[in-house]
Amino acid sequence: MPDDPKPTVRRRVLGTNLRRLREAHGLHLEDAARVLSCNISKVSRIESGRSPIRPLDLKALLDLYQVRDLNTREGWLSLARESKKQRWWRVLEDRLPQDFLDLIGLEEDTSYCRGFQPGVIDGLFQTKEYAEAVIGGGSPGPLGSDEQTKLDVRLERQKALTRAENPIEVWMILGEAALRQRMGGPAVMRAQLSHLIDLAQLPNVTLQVLPFSVGAYRGGPFPFKVYRFPEPSDMQVVLLENHVSHTYLEDPSDIGFYADIFNHLRATALGELKSKALIEGIIREASA
Template sequence: MPDNPNPTVRRRVLGTNLRRLRERHGLLLEHAAEQLSCNISKVSRIESGRSPIRPLDLKALLDLYQVKDPAMREGWLFLARESRKQRWWRVLEDQLPQDFLDFVGLEEDTSYSRGFQPGVIDSLFQTKEYARAIIGGGSPKPLGPEEQTRFDVRLERQKALLREENPIEVWMVLGEAALRQQVGGPAVMRNQLRHLIELAKLPNVTMQVLPFSVGAYRGGPFPFKIYRFPEPSDMEVVLLENHISHTYLEDPADIGLYADIFNHLRATALGELESQSLIESIIRETDA
């Protein structure tokens, strides 16, 4: 299989964790290359995710890195097999930016997400009508071609939350402003808020609201998400979104900072039952 300048998320995760294993044992690229009887550039491409790794080579590296537990080794081999699969969103590479497709891959391949959305409902929680209004910027005009593709992808992404096998676990703190901004109008918002109540009942969803009454809070009004990959990876990634791009932070110091901010937010926000009560009270207000 040829090198891929835009590797899948799983391949990047596999490569990053292999590099961490190597460094944990104080080994250099030269040692891994010698184990595989190849040149250093091949190992570098594997660790960057640009090249896939054969099961035989992976087993050799696991031997070198002293990974002996059978279940752990099988976990690594499973991750390698999954990293070679073609994902459904790859057919959209000529329609959407690469960093957006990487974002889609995160939700498909990670097992746990926690984050903060101060001003809008998180995309995984959005109804069709709310999502259409957000993507269309509030315009009543039909969505353009790229907007329609983003809309379709957003609905497809939500299946990660509801899939029968290994649904993604989500712990989200929503700002009260996200519940009160009349996106799409009162009827759309009422349905959206009722949808939040139903999602909060799912065993894999934890939802809290940060009320206006808390005043200033750590981290400021900036959205973020922290994604965690399933074992054998111990890797987490912070996602920062803006109007034109997605930024990914993988440095442990950055992840630690955002984990501390999230812990502050969840401790400051209303509890789950109190959050649901606030959502229900806002629904009654819009019904009045």
């Protein structure tokens, strides 16, 4: 099978977890290659996500790694099948940077996301008008071609929240500044804040607000997200965003660090009902 220079996130997850299984049993690339009757470079490509894996080869590796439970094995095979599917965003490969394509893949393929956005409403929660203001950076006039592509992709990404099968679960903490910065003007912000209240009613969405009154808090005013993949993978990925790119962290120590920060923030932020009340209060202020 040919190598894929831009493998899907799910294929990389599959490969990473196969590598972890191999290492957990004290086995080497040579051991896996021997079972598959191939060279070690093929195993390396599978584990890096650059090459897909045939069901027969996956079953052979699961035997080698002593994965015998039928449900667990089916989970692995399902992950492999899903990793071969072409996703809707693949047609945009030449128009969007790879790290942004990875972000779309994370939201499409993961089952759970928890995160913190101190100064802007998270992209999954943005209305079209608010997103236009954010992407346009306050510039007057219509969006340019590249900006319009970003807007269209952002709105498409949001379908992960309401898809019929396994919508992504999101636990988001927003800083109060994100609620008060008037992106697009008062009318746009009122609609955006009302949209937040509506989204918070979804069974797969938890929304908290970190108010100004808490003062200093652990981690500082830096946004992040932690994505978790469904079973059989136990893999998690931290996403850090800046103005020009996205950084992905997969080391367990990084996962633990940001998980601790998130737990501190959720304990410090307002509960869901008080968060809703604060948002409603800001809407009333914006309407006065």
